[in-house]
Amino acid sequence: MSLTRREFVFLGAAGGAAAAAGVILPVGLSWDRDEDGEVTALVLQYPEVVVGSYLELEIGTPSTFEYPAPGQPNVLARLGMPAEHGIGPEEDLVAFSSLCTHMGCPVTEFQSDEGVLGPCPCHFTSFDLAHDGQPAIGQATQRLPRVLLRLDGDEIVATGLRRHVYGYADNLQGVGVELLQSS
Numbered sequence: 809m810s811l812t813r814r815e816f817v818f819l820g821a822a823g824g825a826a827a828a829a830g831v832i833l834p835v836g837l838s839w840d841r842d843e844d845g846e847v848t849a850l851v852l853q854y855p856e857v858v859v860g861s862y863l864e865l866e867i868g869t870p871s872t873f874e875y876p877a878p879g880q881p882n883v884l885a886r887l888g889m890p891a892e893h894g895i896g897p898e899e900d901l902v903a904f905s906s907l908c909t910h911m912g913c914p915v916t917e918f919q920s921d922e923g924v925l926g927p928c929p930c931h932f933t934s935f936d937l938a939h940d941g942q943p944a945i946g947q948a949t950q951r952l953p954r955v956l957l958r959l960d961g962d963e964i965v966a967t968g969l970r971r972h973v974y975g976y977a978d979n980l981q982g983v984g985v986e987l988l989q990s991s
């Protein structure tokens with residue numbers, strides 16, 4: 809799909825006011841539109857959090873972390889093959905929400921030989937992490953939300969989310985807790 813435009817809004821002032829009022833907001837957002845002007849994906853930026861060590865993360869052995877708030881599970885993996893939007897020297901480092909986009913069941917199985925998360929324990933959807941979390945088989949039709957990452961030396965840093973986490977209209981709605989802070 810060809811994208812014609814990405815728009816970005818910095819929410820610093822609004823975020824400061826919201827924080828003073830005890831409300832948590834993302835720190836920025838952008839969205840992609842297709843050539844017809846329709847929004848194709850929302851990108852939400854949150855406070856940055858260190859979620860792993862590149863040197864300690866073994867290929868094919870994913871780790872898990874919660875982001876952008878406690879209780880929101882994600883999987884972090886080196887696939888051992890270049891991945892769409894993968895980062896790192898091998899472009900194989902990716903992270904995704906592990907809540908299934910069909911009905912929100914947590915997906916914990918990982919097939920390291922194919923870079924696939926799944927099957928989901930509820931209705932057996934598997935997601936192809938090398939192709940931006942697209943469903944490979946099963947009931948789900950939506951891609952997994954992708955966690956935006958950057959490398960800072962050995963530290964793997966989460967910076968935001970592309971697409972909505974299942975069950976959260978704004979990825980934080982209803983969580984009612986503080987954002988994770990990097991230590």
Ligand code: FES
Nearest residue numbers: 908910911928931
């Ligand atoms: S909740 Fe995962 S396939 Fe239905």
